Each structure stands twice: as structure tokens, then as C-alpha cells.
Amino acid sequence: MTTITLFGSTGDLSYRKLLPALYNMYSNSQTDFQIIAIGRKDYTTKDYIQTIQTGIQEYTRLAFDEEIFKKFSKRIIYYQMDLTNKNSYVQFNEFIKQQNIQDQIFYLALSPQFFHQVIEGLKMLDHIEKNRVVIEKPFGESTEDMNLINQKLKEIFEDDHLYYIDHYLGKEMVQNIKTIRFKNALFKSNWNQDMIESIQISALEKDGILNRGAYYEKSGALKDMVQNHIFQIVTILTMEEQKNQHEAQLDILHHLHVEKMILGQYKGYKQEKNVSPDSTTETYAELECRIQKKPWENVPIFIRTGKKLNRREIYVVIKFRSFDGSPNNLLEIKIQPTEGVYLQFNIKKPQEKNEIQTVKMDFCQSCLEVNRINTPQAYERLLKEVIRNSHEYFSSFEEILTSSRLIEEIEKPEPFIYENQIENSLTDWIEIPHTLDK
Numbered sequence: 001m002t003t004i005t006l007f008g009s010t011g012d013l014s015y016r017k018l019l020p021a022l023y024n025m026y027s028n029s030q031t032d033f034q035i036i037a038i039g040r041k042d043y044t045t046k047d048y049i050q051t052i053q054t055g056i057q058e059y060t061r062l063a064f065d066e067e068i069f070k071k072f073s074k075r076i077i078y079y080q081m082d083l084t085n086k087n088s089y090v091q092f093n094e095f096i097k098q099q100n101i102q103d104q105i106f107y108l109a110l111s112p113q114f115f116h117q118v119i120e121g122l123k124m125l126d127h128i129e130k131n132r133v134v135i136e137k138p139f140g141e142s143t144e145d146m147n148l149i150n151q152k153l154k155e156i157f158e159d160d161h162l163y164y165i166d167h168y169l170g171k172e173m174v175q176n177i178k179t180i181r182f183k184n185a186l187f188k189s190n191w192n193q194d195m196i197e198s199i200q201i202s203a204l205e206k207d208g209i210l211n212r213g214a215y216y217e218k219s220g221a222l223k224d225m226v227q228n229h230i231f232q233i234v235t236i237l238t239m240e241e242q243k244n245q246h247e248a249q250l251d252i253l254h255h256l257h258v259e260k261m262i263l264g265q266y267k268g269y270k271q272e273k274n275v276s277p278d279s280t281t282e283t284y285a286e287l288e289c290r291i292q293k294k295p296w297e298n299v300p301i302f303i304r305t306g307k308k309l310n311r312r313e314i315y316v317v318i319k320f321r322s323f324d325g326s327p328n329n330l331l332e333i334k335i336q337p338t339e340g341v342y343l344q345f346n347i348k349k350p351q352e353k354n355e356i357q358t359v360k361m362d363f364c365q366s367c368l369e370v371n372r373i374n375t376p377q378a379y380e381r382l383l384k385e386v387i388r389n390s391h392e393y394f395s396s397f398e399e400i401l402t403s404s405r406l407i408e409e410i411e412k413p414e415p416f417i418y419e420n421q422i423e424n425s426l427t428d429w430i431e432i433p434h435t436l437d438k
């Protein structure tokens, strides 16, 4: 049986995302595993299970079932450990031997400041090279740090034992982009600068930084969202169709240039916990990018992402060219919270000879209950992939490094202050009202 050893099991990511995902996987009875939950807090296994129950009840995708949770919790052992103390790894090694654990997945749900010490600690465990490691973004405190961490990991593990997680790759509609692009003659033949005028990607959040000031101060919107999640979407939208998807995505990253950028900071950010009173960290970023490579040179790619905005939504709009002044065809891919596809096109207005009417096809995938039940959440899908030893939904280290360099090299303007919405954008953002959204 696989053992998932969760470093950072008492943190926010584990509470809201990882443990509910593991519970859902267990409920579906598709995968068998046990969990060693590692934290610094002085919990017994019983305390730990009581604490996570509330999170699972709140964040589970499937209905919470008391009986299933009881059985699930029997698979969990809480193990208290200070990751910064070398001796604790010697003791942990003994514990693993006692438990007779063979196949382990180490999930580093930790801030990157701990990665070096944890990797040094892992080295001290018997037969460590046989196991797998999952690493959460940010994969280091800087590009240089990422390189060092990767080198250290590679001293112990083969490439195929390392999983760099970007949970956007586990999102249903991000995966769907490839099918929409490559499995429809309608789009496949028109997916280039001759037919596409612009691409817009929006990832908008209503929440602020919640309790994550210490992390967000170092990261900001560019490192938190653009350099990983949004660049994944950009590259999947524009990559060539080829067998090795990571190579195709990397090729786009090598040709991606940021031409313009504006940054913002929400009003009240400086008063958040663990935020400096004169912080210049951006909580909003808007970019105009170009891919300096055929068939994309003439297509601006607009990106915007931010916190404390007037709505929570992630979506992509492809604006097709208009050749004779008729309204542009629009294709929208809705990623979150609604999942779906919207297509706007032109027909003749009934009764009128020359008048055009713009109509739409609006497919809401997540409006169907059967889809909601059968669609795993991103972390569920990714954890299953790790257990199956599949790398399909994970970033390659080269992609991570190239994206990080790209963001590090941009000169950042001073952020302006905003409240709920942005006044002076780089473009007119296309807003499509949806009749089917829930």
C-alpha cells in the first residue's frame, strides 16, 4: 500500500485542499493509501483527526459521510516533528522501519524556506531513492534557489520520482483546452494569427490574502499566479500539437515576451497581518505579452489576475478577427467557478436582408449534476496521478525555471491602489453575460 507522508499537514493547503481531496479519493474507493501527517503542533492522532474533520466537511466535493470518514481516519497517523532539527529525521527513520513502510510519497506542502533542510533530512532515511516527492509551488525563493533545490533533489531522486505540482494542470477545463483546440476542425485550422485577433486570460478573486501575508509579501500576484498557473494556460493555448507536451510548452515559454505591464495593490493590503506598512507588493497584475514565433507574432495575449476584485472567476476569451467589420466571433473557455464553453457567432437577422445578428451557443458543463459528481477536484486528480506514477499533469523543471526567469527579469512598475475594480486597464476586457451560469 502507498503511504503519503504529508509534510505541512497542519497547514492551510492540507486543511482546505489536500485532505478533502484524499477523503474524496478514499470515498470513491479507487485508490488505497495511508497517510502520515507531519506537523510541528503538539497533536495526538485523535486531536489531528478532529481538527481535519471540520475542513473535510467544509471543502469535500462529495457528500460528507460519517462512516466513510471513520474508516478514512483509521488510515491516518499524526507524527510530530520539527523539520529544522536533524535528529528528528533519525527518529522518523526508525518510525518508518517500525511501521514497515515500503512505498512512500513525500508531499512537501511547505514554504520553500524549509525545502533545503527537508531534502537534507530525507537523505538520512533508508532507501529514500525508491520513493517519490511532490513539491508545491513556489519551488524556491528565487530562480537561483529553485535551481539549488532541484540539484539537491536530483542528487537523491531520478527525474521520474519528482513531481512539481501546478494544480491548474489538474483543472478540468484547463485540460479541456487541448480537446477544444485539437479535436475540432472548426478551431484546429483557425488557431493562428491569421484568424485570431487577441487572447485574454482573466483570473479574478474576491478574497484578499486571507491569513497568508508572510507568504504573499514575498510572492505578489506575479509569482503567485502569473509565472506558474497563468503561463500554463498561455502555453497550452498556444503550443504546437506534439507528443511531448512539456517540450511544446517550453518552446512557447522561450519565445514569450512581456511587452507592457501594470500592477496594483488593493486598498487595505498594507494593514493586513504580516504585511509591511510600506509594502510595494502587487496584488493585481495585468500584462500584455507576445509570442515571438509563428503563428503568433501578431496576437497580443492579455493577462490579468488579482485579489479583492468584484468577482471570482477564471476564464479565457479568444477573439477571432473580423474581416469586413462584422462583429468578432468569440470563444470563451470558462475554467472556474462555472466550467463551460461559449461561442458567439453571426447569423442573418430574421426578416432583414442585410442585417447581422450576433447569437451564442452556451455550454455549461458544471451545471449538470452528473458532471459535478464525476469531475475530480484538481488536487484529487493530481494525487491520483502521483500514485499511478504518471507525470502527464505535472510541470517540468525547465518550464518552471524558464517562467520564473521571465518574471524575475521584468522591470516592475510601482503598484497603484485599487478598490474592487481597475480603472485604467491595458485593454478593453471582454465581459460576456451568461444565461446558464449558476
Ligand SMILES: NC(=O)c1ccc[n+]([C@@H]2O[C@H](COP(=O)([O-])OP(=O)(O)OC[C@H]3O[C@@H](n4cnc5c(N)ncnc54)[C@H](OP(=O)(O)O)[C@@H]3O)[C@@H](O)[C@H]2O)c1
Pocket (backbone or CB within 6 Å): 007, 008, 009, 010, 011, 012, 013, 014, 038, 039, 040, 041, 081, 082, 083, 084, 108, 109, 110, 111, 112, 136, 137, 138, 212, 215
Ligand atoms: N494554501 C494554499 O491554498 C496554497 C496553494 C498553493 C500552494 N501553496 C503552497 O504550499 C505551501 C504550504 O502552504 P500553506 O498555506 O499550507 O502554509 P501554512 O498554512 O503556513 O502551513 C505551513 C506548514 O508548515 C509546517 N511547519 C512550519 N515550520 C515547521 C517546522 N519547523 N517543522 C515542522 N513543520 C513546520 C506547519 O506546521 P505547524 O502548523 O504544525 O506549525 C504547517 O503545517 C506554501 O509554499 C504555499 O505557497 C499553498
